[in-house]
Amino acid sequence: MAVVVTSALAKARPIAGAPLRATQDPRWVRWLLTGIALVFLAFFLLLPLAAVFGEALRRGVGAYFAAVGDVDALASVKLTLIAALISVPANVLFGVAAAWCIAKYSFRGKSLLITLIDLPFAVSPVISGLIYVLVFGAQGWLGPWLIEHDMKIIFAVPGIVLATTFVTFPFVARELIPLMQAQGSEEEYAAITLGANGWQTFWRVTLPNIKWGLLYGVILCNARAMGEFGAVSVVSGHIRGETNTMPLHVEILYNEYNFVGAFAVASLLALLALVTLVLKSIVEWRHAQAHAA
Amino acid sequence: MSIHVSNIRKSFGAFTALGGIDLNVPAGKLVALLGPSGSGKTTLLRIIAGLDEPDIGSGRIAFHGEDVTRVPAGKRKVGFVFQHYALFRHMTVFENIAFGLNVRPRRDRPPASDIADRVHRLLKLVQLEGLDARFPSQLSGGQRQRVALARALAVEPKVLLLDEPFGALDAKVRKELRRWLRRFHEEIHLTTLFVTHDQEEALEIADEVVIMNQAKIEQVGTPQEVYDRPATPFVYQFLGNVNVLRASALAPAVTPGAPALMRDGQIYVRPHDIAISRHVPGAGAAGFFAEVRAIHAAGPQARLSLEHMPGRERIEVELSRSELVGLDLKLHEQVSLRLRRTHAFSDDYAI
Numbered sequence: 001m002a003v004v005v006t007s008a009l010a011k012a013r014p015i016a017g018a019p020l021r022a023t024q025d026p027r028w029v030r031w032l033l034t035g036i037a038l039v040f041l042a043f044f045l046l047l048p049l050a051a052v053f054g055e056a057l058r059r060g061v062g063a064y065f066a067a068v069g070d071v072d073a074l075a076s077v078k079l080t081l082i083a084a085l086i087s088v089p090a091n092v093l094f095g096v097a098a099a100w101c102i103a104k105y106s107f108r109g110k111s112l113l114i115t116l117i118d119l120p121f122a123v124s125p126v127i128s129g130l131i132y133v134l135v136f137g138a139q140g141w142l143g144p145w146l147i148e149h150d151m152k153i154i155f156a157v158p159g160i161v162l163a164t165t166f167v168t169f170p171f172v173a174r175e176l177i178p179l180m181q182a183q184g185s186e187e188e189y190a191a192i193t194l195g196a197n198g199w200q201t202f203w204r205v206t207l208p209n210i211k212w213g214l215l216y217g218v219i220l221c222n223a224r225a226m227g228e229f230g231a232v233s234v235v236s237g238h239i240r241g242e243t244n245t246m247p248l249h250v251e252i253l254y255n256e257y258n259f260v261g262a263f264a265v266a267s268l269l270a271l272l273a274l275v276t277l278v279l280k281s282i283v284e285w286r287h288a289q290a291h292a293a
Numbered sequence: 294m295s296i297h298v299s300n301i302r303k304s305f306g307a308f309t310a311l312g313g314i315d316l317n318v319p320a321g322k323l324v325a326l327l328g329p330s331g332s333g334k335t336t337l338l339r340i341i342a343g344l345d346e347p348d349i350g351s352g353r354i355a356f357h358g359e360d361v362t363r364v365p366a367g368k369r370k371v372g373f374v375f376q377h378y379a380l381f382r383h384m385t386v387f388e389n390i391a392f393g394l395n396v397r398p399r400r401d402r403p404p405a406s407d408i409a410d411r412v413h414r415l416l417k418l419v420q421l422e423g424l425d426a427r428f429p430s431q432l433s434g435g436q437r438q439r440v441a442l443a444r445a446l447a448v449e450p451k452v453l454l455l456d457e458p459f460g461a462l463d464a465k466v467r468k469e470l471r472r473w474l475r476r477f478h479e480e481i482h483l484t485t486l487f488v489t490h491d492q493e494e495a496l497e498i499a500d501e502v503v504i505m506n507q508a509k510i511e512q513v514g515t516p517q518e519v520y521d522r523p524a525t526p527f528v529y530q531f532l533g534n535v536n537v538l539r540a541s542a543l544a545p546a547v548t549p550g551a552p553a554l555m556r557d558g559q560i561y562v563r564p565h566d567i568a569i570s571r572h573v574p575g576a577g578a579a580g581f582f583a584e585v586r587a588i589h590a591a592g593p594q595a596r597l598s599l600e601h602m603p604g605r606e607r608i609e610v611e612l613s614r615s616e617l618v619g620l621d622l623k624l625h626e627q628v629s630l631r632l633r634r635t636h637a638f639s640d641d642y643a644i
Contacts, residue, residue: 186379189344190441192366193373194393194448204396208383 052270055263067264075241076249076265082157083232083245084225087165091221095172096214100206102173103180104188114177120169128166129234132159155237160245163231168221175217179210212287219283223276227269294451294484295320296341300352303336303345310336311347312508318452318501320357321482323475325495328505329531334488335456337505341486342366342373342454356451372445372483376457378437380429386440387412387425393448415443418477435466446481455487459494471498492532496520504528526638529561536562536608538601561636564596564611568631571620583608585626590617599628 024030057064067073098117102110120128134140136153146153153159187209191201207214229247236243238252246269253262296318303311311333318324326334339345341354343366353362361369381389388395390412394403403411416422419439429437438458445453458474459467475498478485489495495502496516504511504519504527512524523529530537538560583599586607595617597610608630612620622628 186375186377187381189366190373190375190379190381190444191392191396193342193344193371194396194444195367196392196396197367200396204392205381208381 049270052263052266055259056267058263059260063260064264064267067258067261068268070261072241072244073249073261073265076244076246077268079157079160079243080226080245083161083164084222086161087168087225088218088222090165091168091172092214092218094169095174095176095217095221096210098173099176099180099210102177103183104185117170117173120167125167125228125230126234129163129231132162132166132235136162154235155239155243157243159235160232160243163235164225164228167228167231168225171221171224172214172217175213175220176210179213180206183209212283212290216280216283216287219276219279223273226272294357296452296484296486297355297358298337298341298352299355301337301340301354302348302351303333303340304348309508311340313351314510315352316503316510316513318484318486320484322500323478323485323487323498324501324503325499326486326488326503326505327492327495327531328490330490331507332505333508334490334505338454338456338486338488341452342371343369344373370448370451372442372448372450372453374438374441374445374453374455374458376460378429378441378461380437380441380444382429384428385425386416386421386427386429386432389429389440390415390425390444390447392444411447412443415447418446419443433466434462435470438462438470446483450483453483453485455485457488457490459491460489467494474498496532504531506531523636526559526561529636529638534564534609534611536564536567538562538606538608559638560632561638562632562634564609565594566632566634567608567610568633569597569610569612569616569620570629570631571622571626581630582627583630585622585624585628588617588622588624590614597622599630601630 056067098113101107102114133154135142136146136159137143138147138154140154153162187205188201191205196204226245227247228245229251232245233248233251236245236248238244238248240249240252244252246265250262250266250269253259253265296316298314298316301311301314302309314333314337316337326338328334336345340347343361343364347354347362353360355361356369381392384392387409391408394408394411402408412425413422416425419442421436421439421443424432424436429440432440438461442455442458459470462470471494474487478498487499496519499516501513502516502519503513506527512519512528514522519528520532523532529535581601583601585597586600587598589596589598593614594611595614597612597617599608599610600606601608610630620628
């Protein structure tokens with residue numbers, strides 16, 4: 001976001017010596033606004049990012065890799081990947097299905113469905129976690145039944161996957177609904193009159209038309225799935241090496257004054273964020289190219 | 294292959310889009326579904342194609358006597374061309390045209406070389422040779438529409454349905470393309486039904502015109518029949534310019550063709566069916582006076598605006614440019630008018 005702000009300001013800057021037009025603000029206003037944006041960016045984004053890597057490498061590269069290679073740290077990475085690998089495809093499936101029915105059909109309760117899809121954005125992540133404790137926890141609605149059948153959801157991997165899926169639920173659907181609404185259904189109708197079945201219509205016509213939007217949604221969904229703290233924290237139980245995801249593991253290490261370890265794991269998450277941003281920019285660029293063509 | 298529609302109804306909530314439609318499209322004909330927007334013509338076309346379903350319990354649709362009311366769109370063997378082309382934007386022209394063949398189950402699918410042959414034959418037919426590698430976004434509107442037509446024809450449909458095929462094109466291209474469609478139809482003789490709101494288009498190229506208004510069919514006939522013998526005031530007004538005159542205002546100077554005029558009935562007369570002359574008619578001649586209010590001489594036909602004195606009714610008259618020159622009219626001059634051809638409808642018709 002900050003990148004967009006600065007580049008927009010850079011474009012608004014007049015060529016030196018060019019006459020000041022009525023639509024332009026005085027020079028000092030532009031410099032002040034640019035300055036505020038840059039200072040804000042430096043203090044709140046760049047400085048913390050530098051601090052993460054600085055702290056992680058404070059005792060040298062050897063200590064950094066030792067911290068990253070720690071058994072519990074690797075277990076948290078693995079758990080984070082598992083949670084993302086299950087929740088992201090689940091939300092892709094759900095998001096495409098929801099966007100499809102919202103964009104292509106009209107039915108009663110459609111606006112209610114759109115509102116419900118946004119629910120995870122509106123609810124505090126801690127509440128999202130608590131919902132699952134209340135439903136699946138030992139004292140929850142299904143708790144006694146689950147204990148009877150020797151199934152563990154809360155304070156175990158399934159709970160983490162559920163909580164992650166819940167909080168990342170809106171990303172894909174939200175991305176696709178406006179796109180599919182704008183594209184309409186005529187191409188699908190054309191495919192049907194030409195004899196294509198529903199499956200062929202989806203794979204050959206619908207999916208190619210939404211692929212960039214879908215990819216964009218997947219990237220955002222994945223970033224949130226790996227970074228989620230609140231909801232996962234409630235259902236995890238913080239069992240080291242078993243139910244700790246990366247964000248949770250960072251917290252534990254930090255509370256134990258193991259700063260190098262905490263920042264080393266945090267640096268992995270920061271790297272993930274940077275990779276996500278780069279991918280997001282590439283996808284946005286490709287999407288714009290595909291539309292311009 | 295003929296199309297038979299009997300008693301098809303369709304409503305969207307409280308709105309009636311089609312109120313019991315019966316229609317026959319004879320095999321091999323080019324038939325226009327003509328009507329103002331909201332008259333139900335596109336809904337009817339989509340129901341015939343199977344893209345929309347008629348109301349439960351309403352009538353049936355048959356192709357060549359075979360009931361297809363329950364047959365899904367993909368199995369009806371119709372070619373459908375959409376108003377906004379609906380080309381697959383991520384596929385080339387070649388891939389678009391080949392789509393209907395490529396999605397066939399393996400046992401029915403022609404070999405790739407046959408598909409390529411057919412695509413190239415179709416490209417030649419729609420005069421787009423050499424554009425097979427282009428994407429739809431690289432084509433003009435008229436070219437896109439012809440790709441859409443070729444794509445619909447690739448699956449060898451039994452009937453061709455076109456929804457406002459020239460609606461999104463500019464006036465000049467539209468005229469060229471509709472004449473091309475007429476010649477094209479004469480080559481392939483595929484039963485074709487096309488929707489349009491442009492009466493000129495319908496009258497120019499269709500073998501038969503079906504005029505729809507407010508969910509009903511008003512009249513079916515050849516272009517000449519519907520133009521010369523409109524069945525309802527709506528058809529009369531929709532198919533061209535018209536003067537509506539109160540019969541009482543003209544009496545007794547009435548004209549041939551309207552023997553059963555009621556008191557205060559309406560007389561319908563086309564602007565070009567009014568004869569205009571300068572000399573004062575002799576006793577007994579059918580005619581009446583009006584004052585020239587405006588002369589519009591631009592275009593192939595000249596138009597006069599006149600006012601008929603007793604009722605202060607406006608009358609529009611069309612005449613050829615040479616006639617106008619011959620008459621040498623001045624503004625505010627009194628002229629004599631004679632109605633060559635009129636229509637009268639009883640007051641029961643609401644317009």
